[in-house]
Amino acid sequence: MTVVASEPAQAVGPLLRAWRERRRVSQLELALRADSSARHISFIETGRSRPSEEMVLRLAEHLDVPVRERNSLLLAAGYAPRYRETPLDDPALDALRTGMERLIRGYEPYPALVVDAMYNVLAANRGITLLLDGLPESLLAPPLNAMRLTLHPEGLAPRIRNLPEWRGHLLAQMERDIALHRSAPLRALYEEVAAYPAPKTGPGAEAGSGGEGDDPVPYFALPLLIEHEGRTLSFISSISTFNTPMDVTVAELAIETLLPADPATVKYLHSLGA
Structure with a gap:
């Protein structure tokens, strides 16, 4: 088995903001979905707050981020990838x-x-x-x-x-x-x-x-x-x-x-x- 890994191109905050905007979800709406606050979401997106691994995954889930891209978000936040990429013939x-x-x-x-x-x-x-x-x-x-x-x-x-x-x-x-x-x-x-x-x-x-x-x-x-x-x-x-x-x-x-x-x-x- 192999693990998807690559050097993060940007910090996790801008990446999360891009996914939120792509999904056309406001900071308040995302906060309500993820049991957080709009202030905390804003701090994450601007880099004033580093999200926990659990928060990255929770936000990715509510933004319907593909599994491959969730690994990229985790790497950008400084965490190890969570999802493996197993060859189909494995x-x-x-x-x-x-x-x-x-x-x-x-x-x-x-x-x-x-x-x-x-x-x-x-x-x-x-x-x-x-x-x-x-x-x-x-x-x-x-x-x-x-x-x-x-x-x-x-x-x-x-x-x-x-x-x-x-x-x-x-x-x-x-x-x-x-x-x-x-x-x-x-x-x-x-x-x-x-x-x-x-x-x-x-x-x-x-x-x-x-x-x-x-x-x-x-x-x-x-x-x-x-x-x-x-x-x-x-x-x-x-x-x-x-x-x-x-x-x-x-x-x-x-x-x-x-x-x-x-x-x-x-x-x-x-x-x-x-």
Whole structure:
């Protein structure tokens, strides 16, 4: 196991103030949440008072600071990092890794995958490989990246019938993650995929349209409408993360499942499974 550690760039006070302002929380509101006083919060932010380790963690919790950044706050305050960063292939995470793999396999024939904070694909089931069938080897070489696979003009993008809407959804998701994690590599990935030329696709299916011969389906969320062997499959994306993670690696894992959004997609995927 390794511990996340780096030299603090600034004192803890300005860092906490930046997180508070990013969350649009006043000093008084934060003080009430953390069972403190606005005066004490002000003293911490201006450097007049050094917060205890417990106070740093309490403020980070109420400001929803990512686990990786909580270590940075502790270092800036002069304390040791609290959260480890365990490699996913470490034996200590065997149960977690096995559980995730069992979960996505059990979701078949529907697509499911596990990604890290950079959207690198760590595990995927046969439903995902079905959608990736026919993509060029250059995109399928490891490490697989979900954003590159989806938005690259030689990837899934030409197959996505509602590409402008789905592309906008993915880029907005990345923007939220960048604001949360302040990650330079994630920013570089965003700039790369945002610069991909959007290939022309066929006319997008109207929201609420089902498969051929089916009654219209009222989608309850933005669907992914994707072509597969002459058929349009529709999915709704759901993302799951771990509650109260105590490890940086675990905190940055996400399990994405694609739920069929119409009866035609359900019937088709089960026919392939059979």
